[in-house]
Amino acid sequence: xxxKDIKSGVISASDFRINLKELRARLGYDFNITEIExxxxxxxxxxxxxxxxxxxxLKIEKSSCLIGESIVATSSxxxxxxxxxxxxxxxxxxxxxxxxxINRGYLKSSAEGFILDAxxxxxxxxxxxxxxxxxxxxxxxxxxxxxxxxxxxxxxxRVLLAYLDAKNxxxxxxxxxxxxxxxxxxxxxLGIK
Amino acid sequence: xxxxxxxIKENRIYFDGAxxxxxxxxxxxxxxxxxxxxxxxxxxxxxxHCQYLAAGANIITTNTxxxxxxxxxxxxxxxxxxxxxxxxxxxxxxxxxxxxxxxxLGKFLEPIGTLPFEDAIEIFAKGVRVAERAGVDLIVIETMxxxxxxxxxxxxxxxxxxxxxFVTNVYDENGKTLTGSSVEAMVALLEGLGVDGIGxxxxxxxxxxxxxxxxxxRVSSTPIIVNPNAGLPEFIDGHAHYSIDEExxxxxxxxxxxxxxxxxxxxxxxxxxxxxxxxxxxxxxPLRSHDKKEITLVxxxxxxxxxxxxxxIIGERINPTGKPRFQEALRKNDLNYILKIAIDQEDTGAxxxxxxxxxxxxxxxxxxxxxxxxxxxxxxxxxQLDSNNPIALERAMRIYNGKPLINSVNGDLETMxxxxxxxxxxxxxVIALTLDKNGIPASANERVEIAERILRHASTxxxxxxxxxxxxxxxxxxxxxxxxRITIDALRMLNERGYRTxxxxxxxxFGLPNRxxxxxxFLSLALCNGLxxxxxxxxxxxxxxxxxxxxxxxxxxxxxxxFLNSLNLxxxxxxxxxxxxxxxxxxxxxxxxxxxxxKTREQLSIESPLDVINNSIIPxxxxxxxxxxxxxxxxxxxxxxxxxxGKAFSIIKEAMPQNQKNGKPVILATxxxxxxxxxxxxxxxxxxxxGFEVYDLGKDVxxxxxxxxxxxxxxxxxxxxxxMTTTLPAMEKTVKLLHDYDKDIKVxxxxxxxxxxxANMIGADAYGKDAMAAVKYVQSFYN
Numbered sequence: 009x010x011x012k013d014i015k016s017g018v019i020s021a022s023d024f025r026i027n028l029k030e031l032r033a034r035l036g037y038d039f040n041i042t043e044i045e046x047x048x049x050x051x052x053x054x055x056x057x058x059x060x061x062x063x064x065x066l067k068i069e070k071s072s073c074l075i076g077e078s079i080v081a082t083s084s085x086x087x088x089x090x091x092x093x094x095x096x097x098x099x100x101x102x103x104x105x106x107x108x109x110i111n112r113g114y115l116k117s118s119a120e121g122f123i124l125d126a127x128x129x130x131x132x133x134x135x136x137x138x139x140x141x142x143x144x145x146x147x148x149x150x151x152x153x154x155x156x157x158x159x160x161x162x163x164x165x166r167v168l169l170a171y172l173d174a175k176n177x178x179x180x181x182x183x184x185x186x187x188x189x190x191x192x193x194x195x196x197x198l199g200i201k
Numbered sequence: 202x203x204x205x206x207x208x209i210k211e212n213r214i215y216f217d218g219a220x221x222x223x224x225x226x227x228x229x230x231x232x233x234x235x236x237x238x239x240x241x242x243x244x245x246x247x248x249x250h251c252q253y254l255a256a257g258a259n260i261i262t263t264n265t266x267x268x269x270x271x272x273x274x275x276x277x278x279x280x281x282x283x284x285x286x287x288x289x290x291x292x293x294x295x296x297x298x299x300x301x302x303x304x305x306l307g308k309f310l311e312p313i314g315t316l317p318f319e320d321a322i323e324i325f326a327k328g329v330r331v332a333e334r335a336g337v338d339l340i341v342i343e344t345m346x347x348x349x350x351x352x353x354x355x356x357x358x359x360x361x362x363x364x365x366x367f368v369t370n371v372y373d374e375n376g377k378t379l380t381g382s383s384v385e386a387m388v389a390l391l392e393g394l395g396v397d398g399i400g401x402x403x404x405x406x407x408x409x410x411x412x413x414x415x416x417x418x419r420v421s422s423t424p425i426i427v428n429p430n431a432g433l434p435e436f437i438d439g440h441a442h443y444s445i446d447e448e449x450x451x452x453x454x455x456x457x458x459x460x461x462x463x464x465x466x467x468x469x470x471x472x473x474x475x476x477x478x479x480x481x482x483x484x485x486x487p488l489r490s491h492d493k494k495e496i497t498l499v500x501x502x503x504x505x506x507x508x509x510x511x512x513x514i515i516g517e518r519i520n521p522t523g524k525p526r527f528q529e530a531l532r533k534n535d536l537n538y539i540l541k542i543a544i545d546q547e548d549t550g551a552x553x554x555x556x557x558x559x560x561x562x563x564x565x566x567x568x569x570x571x572x573x574x575x576x577x578x579x580x581x582x583x584x585q586l587d588s589n590n591p592i593a594l595e596r597a598m599r600i601y602n603g604k605p606l607i608n609s610v611n612g613d614l615e616t617m618x619x620x621x622x623x624x625x626x627x628x629x630x631v632i633a634l635t636l637d638k639n640g641i642p643a644s645a646n647e648r649v650e651i652a653e654r655i656l657r658h659a660s661t662x663x664x665x666x667x668x669x670x671x672x673x674x675x676x677x678x679x680x681x682x683x684x685x686r687i688t689i690d691a692l693r694m695l696n697e698r699g700y701r702t703x704x705x706x707x708x709x710x711f712g713l714p715n716r717x718x719x720x721x722x723f724l725s726l727a728l729c730n731g732l733x734x735x736x737x738x739x740x741x742x743x744x745x746x747x748x749x750x751x752x753x754x755x756x757x758x759x760x761x762x763x764f765l766n767s768l769n770l771x772x773x774x775x776x777x778x779x780x781x782x783x784x785x786x787x788x789x790x791x792x793x794x795x796x797x798x799x800k801t802r803e804q805l806s807i808e809s810p811l812d813v814i815n816n817s818i819i820p821x822x823x824x825x826x827x828x829x830x831x832x833x834x835x836x837x838x839x840x841x842x843x844x845x846x847g848k849a850f851s852i853i854k855e856a857m858p859q860n861q862k863n864g865k866p867v868i869l870a871t872x873x874x875x876x877x878x879x880x881x882x883x884x885x886x887x888x889x890x891x892g893f894e895v896y897d898l899g900k901d902v903x904x905x906x907x908x909x910x911x912x913x914x915x916x917x918x919x920x921x922x923x924x925m926t927t928t929l930p931a932m933e934k935t936v937k938l939l940h941d942y943d944k945d946i947k948v949x950x951x952x953x954x955x956x957x958x959x960a961n962m963i964g965a966d967a968y969g970k971d972a973m974a975a976v977k978y979v980q981s982f983y984n
Contacts, residue, residue: 018373037835104313105381112579115540118886119840176346179379181309185874189314
């Protein structure tokens with residue numbers, strides 16, 4: 009898969025911060041940071057934050073989008089991308105060690121597993137924001153929209169990940185039920201205005 | 202034509218460069234799959250091979266990178282034609298070798314992904330069989346980013362051909378593969394499997410590979426292959442342009458050769474000009490020696506552990522011998538119990554975990570396989586596979602992700618002839634007990650003689666002395682105090698000969714009081730006499746203290762007399778610390794795990810088990826539950842309290858007569874297709890803490906399996922969980938199947954996508970909005 013213009017790389021956990029607001033929302037209470045700090049460190053230590061993105065041509069016809077060579081029937085995405093001629097597709101993941109750490113946490117205690125799970129979710133969301141910003145610094149983009157949101161079919165995940173050669177660039181694979189592995193992974197589409 | 206394996210001993214050998222880059226120059230479009238050109242443009246493929254051979258390459262790799270049955274129905278045809286192109290080209294040159302090229306399958310293997318290990322082996326095997334028939338000189342397994350997939354490909358190659366096998370992996374700048382394997386871990390795995398060349402390709406430019414080659418050269422005794430990209434790609438008008446030109450590439454190749462790369466070539470972005478320059482610049486640089494390194498490595502999928510340097514700790518607790526609770530876990534297939542022990546040992550300092558699951562009344566081979574793969578899914582340290590059943594060992598060695606320790610062989614020929622062939626096939630370092638058919642020799646000399654005999658026999662299988670770790674057998678001093686001296690003498694003699702050693706420390710104190718003191722002393726004595734591996738319980742803080750003191754250099758000269766003194770020591774058991782005026786209920790409400798055990802026992806001494814439950818635990822849980830509903834307490838606090846209650850229950854359970862156990866069953870499952878089980882696990886903890894008999898069927902559970910459980914446990918209340926909208930149909934199907942079987946079965950549903958309306962729609966009997974609601978519903982069902 010060497011013919012495509014895919015940008016990919018690894019970002020150190022020290023180059024961005026976990027969004028604490030996001031984490032509070034996920035934990036459901038206003039925690040004391042010293043209580044949660046060790047869990048944040050644990051996830052940061054085992055995560056490898058990888059990203060990949062690429063730009064594709066876009067055509068909108070009524071409530072369908074032609075992204076690259078794939079047609080997607082989705083009125084919500086068509087509305088967001090209205091007026092754009094190209095899109096960025098992107099994928100981020102924090103790696104399989106994070107899933108292992110969460111599973112270990114659950115084996116030790118449900119509370120530990122739950123907190124690690126929430127920290128890992130908030131972390132990957134924060135990383136997606138970071139990569140989003142990195143792209144938006146260079147390009148004027150719309151807000152990001154992920155397969156599975158509203159009527160944007162989850163099936164588009166297959167196309168998006170295949171295009172990004174995601175197994176090799178970011179380390180994301182799909183199950184038959186279109187769940188991403190590792191579980192702490194995010195994909196999205198951004199319109200280029 | 203000479204043999205490639207002979208040739209690499211004497212000369213620097215060159216691989217070809219990129220195929221894709223060349224095809225792009227010849228007009229392949231981005232939608233076309235390169236392998237199809239073997240059929241549509243065989244002349245072009247042959248010509249590219251010829252160009253590389255003319256530039257000085259010795260090994261050309263067939264255009265079959267992705268030609269597997271997952272991606273192509275006609276993979277056989279593509280492989281055959283690809284090999285034909287390469288052979289036609291090779292026939293025109295001297296010393297030209299054709300390598301059947303195997304790339305990754307594009308799917309992660311279990312447990313990270315969904316592809317079963319044996320399926321992956323079979324997919325690779327299908328290609329290898331075609332290549333073997335078509336006739337190639339060697340097999341190249343390349344661009345592998347996962348150690349487990351690499352192992353599957355190597356096993357497929359070994360089981361279906363006798364061809365030389367070369368393997369190159371993809372590393373990032375930190376020297377790790379995508380799935381987290383270090384350079385050293387990959388070397389351990391691949392040398393264990395006995396491949397003929399080890400190295401790296403793709404992803405990085407040659408400059409970034411220099412430190413990785415250095416690390417590899419430190420531990421590897423196998424020729425090192427380096428096939429870098431031409432730097433990083435930049436895209437201009439949809440075409441890739443690479444940052445490092447031929448000149449710079451070949452200059453860095455000099456550096457790579459000096460650091461130990463004996464085989465060189467190129468990956469993405471390189472062309473025949475790169476190869477020509479590399480040959481020119483590096484041909485005369487002397488080869489790195491392939492002498493056997495005196496290093497013993499075992500590995501997991503992430504890291505390697507070196508044996509014979511700093512002493513390592515092997516955790517002994519995954520073993521049912523003399524442990525009724527562990528035996529019960531094995532009989533009930535309670536893997537979580539075993540996993541907790543694994544994690545606890547890793548957290549307390551084990552470097553390697555022994556895994557023994559032998560019980561007369563279970564399927565040991567099946568259990569060994571299940572435990573090894575489950576432990577590897579959560580513990581990234583190497584395992585010691587411990588069994589006297591060769592079938593169980595083979596099953597475990599096959600699926601083990603890494604290079605394991607094998608426990609054990611001994612001087613008996615029959616044992617060695619059963620185990621050594623497995624070691625040769627799958628790789629592994631072996632613990633060898635210095636005993637034989639005649640039993641354990643009474644003298645140190647005789648034990649060392651058996652060790653030498655074992656080494657000689659191992660060498661007939663091509664197994665090197667570095668792969669054997671001798672156990673001179675610790676025996677209890679309760680029968681004869683001289684036993685310890687014999688063991689230590691044998692240990693010292695083995696150590697003086699440069700062999701690696703291992704001892705099961707606690708055997709020394711069997712039948713004695715104050716075992717811990719004797720064990721500590723014996724460990725110190727053994728470490729001071731050169732012990733490489735101590736098999737101990739790392740969860741015992743005292744013995745870890747002895748180990749750590751030795752590592753810090755605080756006990757360098759512990760003598761046999763010091764050990765004898767330890768046998769007479771009387772140790773006063775330290776009394777439990779008196780706790781403050783806190784009640785059991787308070788401890789549960791506040792989630793104070795440290796106090797729970799003590800307080801439960803105190804309470805049990807003044808009232809009956811049932812009273813403790815009714816007067817302390819249930820009110821505390823209700824208090825927490827109400828707090829949660831009113832949002833004055835939050836989920837993590839609720840869970841901590843529930844765990845404290847669980848701890849209290851486990852202590853009460855011991856005190857309770859069997860027939861008074863709360864036998865009210867509940868079945869719990871996350872439905873088919875859904876793997877989210879946070880909610881379900883919370884409900885389980887809560888139900889268990891209220892005393893219900895919970896049958897947790899796990900996640901992704903088929904409707905039929907749930908019905909089976911209903912029949913098996915004669916249970917009429919079932920709780921189902923789902924998080925994704927896509928799995929609601931599976932939930933509906935399950936409800937229907939259960940109600941069709943027996944309309945009196947009550948099914949409660951819960952999870953983020955559900956509400957009362959949905960619950961009604963899919964025919965459920967109740968909607969459990971949270972864990973407390975679930976408990977209340979099950980209580981009302983039984984009242």
